[in-house]
Amino acid sequence: MATAWLDLPAPPALPGLFARAALRRGVTGQTLPSHGLRCSVSVDPGHLTRYRQICGFSDDGRLPPTYPHILAFALQMQLLTDKTFPFPLLGLVHLENRIRVLRQLGGLGPFSVSVQVENLQPHEKGAVFSLITRLEDQLGLLWEGDSRILCRALRLNGQPIQRAEDEPLALGEIAQWQAPANIGRRYARVAGDYNPIHLSAFSAKLFGFPRAIAHGLWNKARALAALGERLPAAGYVVEVRFQKPLLLPGEATLLASDVAPSGQFKLQGQDGIPHMSGSWRVI
Structure with missing residues (x-):
C-alpha cells in the first residue's frame, strides 16, 4: 500500500x-x-x-x-x-x-x-x-x-x-567509558527523549527497572563515535541489536574487529554483561 x-x-x-x-x-x-x-x-x-x-x-x-x-x-x-x-x-x-x-x-x-x-x-x-x-x-x-x-x-x-547470525569475528577492546547516573537526563535534554526509564531510579522502578538505564541510541552513538576510522565517510550500513540494559551509573567497554570494509563490534558492561552487538559494512 x-x-x-x-x-x-x-x-x-x-x-x-x-x-x-x-x-x-x-x-x-x-x-x-x-x-x-x-x-x-x-x-x-x-x-x-x-x-x-x-x-x-x-x-x-x-x-x-x-x-x-x-x-x-x-x-x-x-x-x-x-x-x-x-x-x-x-x-x-x-x-x-x-x-x-x-x-x-x-x-x-x-x-x-x-x-x-x-x-x-x-x-x-x-x-x-x-x-x-x-x-x-x-x-x-x-x-x-x-x-x-x-x-x-x-x-x-x-x-x-x-x-540470521553472522560468523563471529575476533574482537579487541578499543574504548571504555563511564555512564554517570545523570547521563539519561543529560541526553534527554539534547535528544528530547524523556522516557521515564532513563531519567531517575525512582521513575525507572515504576517500569520494573532497579535503576535508570541508558538510552539505547546514546549507547549506539557513543559506540559509533569510538569506532572512528573503521567507518567510512559515507556508503555504509551499521546495524545493532540492543541486549541487556546499561544500568546507571555504569561502565561500558567497546570491543571491535579490525579496520575493514565490514566488521563487528559489541558493547559490554562489568562482568561481560552484553549491552549491544552490532556490525558495519560498506554498500
Whole structure:
C-alpha cells in the first residue's frame, strides 16, 4: 500500500505529545497506519555541538551518523501517539536499529525528514514493526534508519522470522567509558527523549527497572563515535541489536574487529554483561 504523506510546516511541539503518550493505554488494533509524516528541518549549530559533546563525536564537518534520529524525534513521537497508531507508546521496546549513510552528511540543511511505520510481524515475545526514518536533501536520499520495535501486548498468528547470525569475528577492546547516573537526563535534554526509564531510579522502578538505564541510541552513538576510522565517510550500513540494559551509573567497554570494509563490534558492561552487538559494512 502506498504511503499517504502528511506534510507539516514544522516539527510538532513535544510537551503535548508526551502528555498524549502518558494517557494512552491498551492495544486498539492490529493494523499500522498507512500515512507518514514529513517536514523541513535545519540543524541548529549549538544543538549539534551539544550532541557531539554528549556522545563523543569530534567536529569533522559532518553530521554524526546517529544525528538524523534526533532531527526526526518530534515527528516520530507524533506518529506513534496518533489515534491511528494501535499500540501505547509507553512499554514499547527498541530491539534493533539499522542506519544507512548513503552520502556524506554535510551542511546544516534545510533537509526533508520523514517517518512512517511498516512491516508488522509476529515475534516470540509479541509483535514487532519498523519505524522508518529518512533524511533527504535537494539531491535525494541521504540517510535512512530502521528501528525495529517490540509490542509485548499484541500476539499475531504465524511464525516469527528467525534472525540470521553472522560468523563471529575476533574482537579487541578499543574504548571504555563511564555512564554517570545523570547521563539519561543529560541526553534527554539534547535528544528530547524523556522516557521515564532513563531519567531517575525512582521513575525507572515504576517500569520494573532497579535503576535508570541508558538510552539505547546514546549507547549506539557513543559506540559509533569510538569506532572512528573503521567507518567510512559515507556508503555504509551499521546495524545493532540492543541486549541487556546499561544500568546507571555504569561502565561500558567497546570491543571491535579490525579496520575493514565490514566488521563487528559489541558493547559490554562489568562482568561481560552484553549491552549491544552490532556490525558495519560498506554498500
